[in-house]
Amino acid sequence: MLQVKNISFSYKKQAVLNNISFNVKAGEHVSIIGESGSGKSTLLKLLYGTYDLHKGHIFWNNSEILGPKHNLIIGPEFMKYVAQEFDLMPFITVAENIGAFLSNFYPEEKQARINELLDVVELKPFAKTKVKELSGGQKQRVALARAIAKQPEIILLDEPFSHIDNFKKQSLRRSLFKYLKEKNITCIVATHDKDDVLSYSDNMIVLHDAKIMANTTPQELYNNPENKLIASFFGEFNEINSKIIYANQLKPVDRSDLKAIVKQSYYKGSFYLIEADLNGENVFFEHDVQLKKGKTVFLYQV
């Protein structure tokens, strides 16, 4: 189990994290979300022992994770961290990068393991390509494969799919998170993307104002968003009579107390997002067809 106990940290005067505590059980997947600058990357770096804590303690089972004052080499053996800037060896191949830290003692096993990892990150066709010739997204996939190569007990991922295109992202996400769950690898992901969270995380931690604003399941946070910051992570929403209502929960009906005038329709593939004026405020709802500007609609929360 990972135990984070009352940790505080700042780069300068202002606290980035102030007295934060949480636990993650072995094999659990946790997402860290929050606005840009809320301290997600800093938290991952502290979990990895990159900096010395100003206050508090971090434990993985019985080992305390300590910063550079106490360790010559940053990062414990049982933990891997994939940063936003991945640090690969450009002049050797993808397969060599992935296998760089694997033992050469059993060459056949090593090759089989490299092949398995190439499958997880869908890079088989690039096995023999030099890393310097890869795109940003391909490099990110090599970094992910290298991080899981020696099967860590816990992995920290900072925006793991940020460089990966939409064609690949969905299948890579499924493949990587499935692999980590199967191997019971604890996973902590800092992300801006709800698709990294909803289907894969056991818990979500929301960072705000140097504190943990929420720490619960994605279902609980989605169904009962306590505030606008949390709702905005999941998509377009409205605040009507002090209640948060997602755009997909609002439908036009024949008559209701919520009379709005259509301003704009945005094509979203399987639906249109309609922007309308409700008593001088913008309101958003989803609809299956485009609506004309100026049309009167009556809205109802489903």
Ligand SMILES: Nc1ncnc2c1ncn2[C@@H]1O[C@H](COP(=O)(O)OP(=O)(O)OP(=O)(O)O)[C@@H](O)[C@H]1O
């Ligand atoms: N090396 C550093 N030196 C000084 N300040 C830093 C350093 N790294 C981050 N900060 C500051 O600490 C705060 C938290 O940054 P951090 O990168 O942890 O946020 P984040 O939530 O990961 O942001 P993003 O979502 O944009 O990646 C920010 O105000 C940032 O400017």
